[in-house]
Amino acid sequence: MKANGTIELKRAYPSPNPHVRLTEIVYWSCGYRVKGLLAEPLKKGSHEGLLYLRGGIQNIGMVRPARIAQFAAQGFVVFAPYYRGNRGGEGRDEFAGEDRYDAVYGVDVLKQFLSVNRIHLFAFSRGGIMALWTAILRDDITSMVTWSGVSDIVLTYEERSDMRRMMKRVIGGNPKNALAAYDERQPIPHIKQMSCPLLIIHGMKDRNVGFEHASRLEKALVKEDKVFETWYFKEHNHFFPMNINKQIIRDLTKWMKHQGG
Numbered sequence: 001m002k003a004n005g006t007i008e009l010k011r012a013y014p015s016p017n018p019h020v021r022l023t024e025i026v027y028w029s030c031g032y033r034v035k036g037l038l039a040e041p042l043k044k045g046s047h048e049g050l051l052y053l054r055g056g057i058q059n060i061g062m063v064r065p066a067r068i069a070q071f072a073a074q075g076f077v078v079f080a081p082y083y084r085g086n087r088g089g090e091g092r093d094e095f096a097g098e099d100r101y102d103a104v105y106g107v108d109v110l111k112q113f114l115s116v117n118r119i120h121l122f123a124f125s126r127g128g129i130m131a132l133w134t135a136i137l138r139d140d141i142t143s144m145v146t147w148s149g150v151s152d153i154v155l156t157y158e159e160r161s162d163m164r165r166m167m168k169r170v171i172g173g174n175p176k177n178a179l180a181a182y183d184e185r186q187p188i189p190h191i192k193q194m195s196c197p198l199l200i201i202h203g204m205k206d207r208n209v210g211f212e213h214a215s216r217l218e219k220a221l222v223k224e225d226k227v228f229e230t231w232y233f234k235e236h237n238h239f240f241p242m243n244i245n246k247q248i249i250r251d252l253t254k255w256m257k258h259q260g261g
Contacts, residue, residue, distance in 0.1 A: 002028045004101070005108025013037060017069040029084065029105045030098060032091035036081040036106060037063050039072035040113065048118040048142070048257065049110045051134070052080035053103055055125025055148075057093055057166065062086070070246075071122065074253040079110040083130075095126070095170045096153060096185045100133040107138060118142045120256045121196075123149050125209055125238070132187035132217075135194045143259035144194075145252050147201040148209050148238050151217040153185045159210050191220045197227040197259050199252060203236030229255070 002008070009026040023038040041047055052068050055061035063080040071078045081102045084091030093099055107119055121144040123131035128149020135144050150156055154175045157167050164174070171185070172178045198221065202214035214232070221228045231248070233240070240248065 001031045004028055004030065005105040005111075007109060007112065008033055010038075013065065015039075015069060016066045017073060019043065020069040020072040022065055022069065025079070025109060026089075027105065027109045029102045030091075032084050033089060034081060034084045034091065034102050035087050035089040036079055036102075036109065037065065037068060038109075038113065039065075039068040039078040039080075041072050041075060041077070045075070046116045047075055047077045047114070048116055048120065049107075049114045050076040050078045050120045050122055050256070051103065051106050051110055051131075052078050053121065053123040053127030053130045053134070054080060054083070055127050057095055057126065057170070058086055061125060070249060071253065074249065075257075076120070076253065077110065077113050079106055079113075081106040093170070095167065096129045096133070096150075097171070097181075100130055100137075103130040103134045104137050107134065107140070118260065120144065120259075122252075123147065126150050128209070128213070129153065129185070129187055132191075132194070135196055135198070136187055136190045137193075139195055141196040143197050143199070143256050145199045145201065145256065146217070147248075147252075148203060148206055149200070149213065149217075150209050151188060151213045154182050155210070155212060155216070157182070159212075160208075188216060188220045191217075191226065192224045194224075194226065197229075199229045199231065199255055201231045201233075201248065201252065203233045203238065203240065205235065205237045208238035 013022040
């Protein structure tokens with residue numbers, strides 16, 4: 001077993017963008033060899049880092065090369081952990097349990113490819129709770145964006161009847177008979193420990209991750225006097241139209257680059 005964040009293996013991965021190089025990485029996290037995908041702009045420069053935290057579980061919501069290449073094309077070195085137990089990685093995806101450390105130590109992987117010490121978190125859907133924990137557990141994050149992000153695991157159980165069987169299996173029960181396991185995953189009670197500015201993006205018609213997730217997170221940030229912005233969209237659901245999606249990516253990457261001086 002090697003130190004957390006140590007890279008075990010690198011292999012070239014086919015890139016959908018001729019201006020972006022992709023590399024699949026195997027790295028160590030809590031004694032497990034976990035996989036992730038790295039995207040680097042081929043254009044030379046002092047690129048900032050972006051940890052991309054995917055949604056879903058197992059093959060649902062898996063990291064898409066085109067998506068992380070899209071962010072790399074905006075001038076970031078991007079690393080996207082698959083999370084443990086996925087794509088041949090060791091361990092078991094615990095849906096924001098101990099696997100949160102795959103994100104935490106993913107920052108250490110990313111740092112090995114940067115010449116500047118500026119790292120941002122970008123999260124989508126389930127990745128929101130992973131990013132919140134990363135921002136809580138680390139003090140070297142420049143900014144965080146959560147887009148349609150989960151912030152409350154109990155609320156996810158209540159909202160998503162189609163996910164309850166999976167959540168019972170992975171977490172060990174429901175919020176009534178396994179409350180400690182759900183509480184242990186909840187980031188909002190620990191928001192005070194987060195030091196980076198945060199941007200919340202959410203569609204108000206989202207039925208996959210209800211708007212209440214954004215609302216609860218916003219209330220916690222206000223209570224703790226944290227620096228944050230909200231971009232709420234009345235007409236959109238979990239997945240935004242492609243043209244709007246592209247514009248928001250351009251806007252949010254500009255927002256990131258203006259954070260932290």
